[in-house]
Amino acid sequence: MSYEIGKICLFLVGSIFVITGIAKVLEPWKFITHIASLDLVKLQWIKSVSLIFIALETALGIALILQVLPDLTILGSVIILFGLSLLTYWSTSTGKTKDCGCYNGLLEISPNTSLLLNALYILLLIFAWVYRTHENTVLWQYILTIISFIVSGALASGQIEYYIINGRPYFDLTSLKVNRQWQSQWLEGAIDVSQGSKIVVFLSPECPQCKNWLKILRLVHYRADLPEVVGVVNCNVEAAKDYAKSYNLNFSIVVIKPFLFNKLAMAVPTAVVLENGVIKEKWVGTMPQKFVAEIASGSRSIPKGSGLVLTAHTNYL
Template sequence: MKIVVGISRVFVGVLFIISGLIKLNDPVGFSFKLQDYFAPEVLNLEFLTPYALVIAIFVVIYEVLLGVMLLVGYARRFTLWSLLLMIVFFTFLTFYSAVTGKVTDCGCFGDALKLTPWESFYKDVVLLVLILILFFGRKYIQPFFSRNIRSITVFASLVVCLGITYHVLMHLPIIDFRPYKIGANISEGMTIPEDAPKPIFEYAWKFQVNGEEKVIVTNGDYPQQDGEFIGVETTEIQAGYEPPIHDFSMERGGEDHTTTFLNMENLIVVIAYNLSVSEMDGFNKIKTVTDDALAKGYRVIGLSASSEEDTEALASDYKLNFKFYFCDMTTLKTIVRSNPGILELQKGTIKQKLHWNDASELKLRNLPETSVQPDPVLKKSLDSIAVLDQRYRKLMYLETEEEREKAALEAGFEEADYSIGSLWAKQAAIDSLNMNYITGIFDTRGYPGTSMVGDANTAAWYVLQHNPKHIEKYLPMIKEAGQKGEIPFRLVAMMEDRYLMGKGEPQIYGTQGMTYDDERGDLIWPIADPEGVNERRKEAGFETTIEAYAKNLFGEDFEYKVLTMEDVNKD
């Protein structure tokens, strides 16, 4: 009996310590498992859900301490009663899970070792037997070391456990046992091998034969049986292979973008599985690091199970310059134990994973310009902005009220005031909102040109052109985009001319005209080096000379004249 007690003592003590430390490495994950048990359809203890993390931390630390106390022989009576009550409770839970099938993984060993409900129950039955042996053979449990050393050992174990708990809560689990660990490829994790076991089903076919019900069981084939067919019941008798990663998706607006993003290089993913319980302070750090990532050429997206309205509101409140996509909440909880958290993906491979507390430690490279990748979501947004940019402008330049009203009705406007003053006010409000959006893109990602948004490359230019007070700040960026072929260079020329005219200086390409209500009348704004303007216009991509352009602008009877700033500014 003494030998049996000794073996049981070591086995139970070590197992409790290992099991507790594995869960202590990921108390957030264990708290999710407790929430499964607290759910209405399981134990109906929803009032405990808000305290799931606290309960999880207490249970796992207590589990480790009981293992230590058993091994060193500390507080023998208290330790044995605690072990007995704990294992009885765990045995009940695992039996309940196995019978009902409502919780498919008890989380006994976290993600390090997955056990089926029945395997967990049998494990707890073995432990229950061993603990009963210890309980009734407690006289053979002799303490090790002196009383003071035993107390110090237990206290030191508590301090270590609290230290580990603090570290993993403020950062991430020390060891990642999940299929989304650093180095894992998400696409490969979702793949089912060709030789993977297939599920096997048993079919119970029911027939009415001579007034009696007859059941014939097959593995799928319809049986050759006379009589009236009643129905069939299907039972899975052997589960097929399930890939370690499933239910992973990136969706937005009813479109699945999973394949696109998993084939993309230099992708930063912000994960916030549920905004209602997110740590909002984290988004200030997220804002800083994602703006830096965008500026260096990375693509940034968010993943959340919250609604699109909630994620848009969050992006607006914290001025986040990226869009959120939908993914299953359980999957997001599994990916990173931080809400919010950050990943770096390289063609679906997880290269970095960080808690929001460690956002500043995200390692970013200055990517070569050739690594800029198309952004279909941004293109779609810019297409919408381009429409808004012209929403009322088409009506502004119509000469009569009747023409404006007719055009407005054709455009789908209802019961609007079509006076020219109202149109300008409405368009000005749109221009201001558009500029706020475009400013965020300029400040984080640079100019959204052809390589990023394809044929939507001019949308941001038009928004800036219609907000001239911002041109001075962003003109160098526009020039750089034009030199790189990201936008037509003639647009760069037009913006530079407009900027110079606004400052009261001669323009360069002759794209800007002016109309005065005095003897000056219609004119082409003075041009620096007017003799070379047509050559400059040709180089910039204009197809007309300054003379022909002036006629297009002011009519066939208009004759272009070279003017100086003194001519324009005279009283």
């Protein structure tokens, strides 16, 4: 009976690893951003390290479910969970990250909850190790584990490459889709964007590309012939005020909860163009060059002293 419970424990923890691995495969940029925010890996290695971890997490989950080399996989999983717990405690207590990044936006959990869950997973693995049996791993189990490692890493890498080439992910899991009606609860009732022309932009104070967008967004909001701009962030209210003040923003900034923010925007900056509450365009990472050129051509009409300046060079977009 204890052996059967041990198998269930391995299946549960392994399933968690597989689910979180798949979540990272579908939206690898979120995990890459999380790794970058830790500031522990050199810039040129961040993508590779992230992809290897995603592949390893998925394969380790499969190995636990199939009981491939249980002594090794259980010990390895416990070490990884313990190490991730220390990393979560350090990164969240120092303010480098807001959460563990383990669930890639699937769950909205606090750092303390994440640590408790990791402790539970470790206890389940220890129970499974104590009551394990010494069954031999057969060839097909090895093959399936190796395949899961290769396929998950390749799919995550493919998602990134597809996004770079096409400007959108192959699997778009966000709620913001072209021709979809904007939902009032997405801004938690702070501002009504259901009437007229609006550009709703998801930003982050730590995002370098967002800073490049700000000078254009300020100009767009200033001009009466262009849509109004509404900025959205997921930091605290004081940080949002400092952000608006630091960059002399002339448009409204709305603070929403991190879980909702991640549900709506797969990366920052992300913008949607609304016409009477319907999403007509979606931009992720870059603005259309035609739109930027139109703004640049009209910038000559901006009076001196307005504080609104648009550089003629748009290579950063």
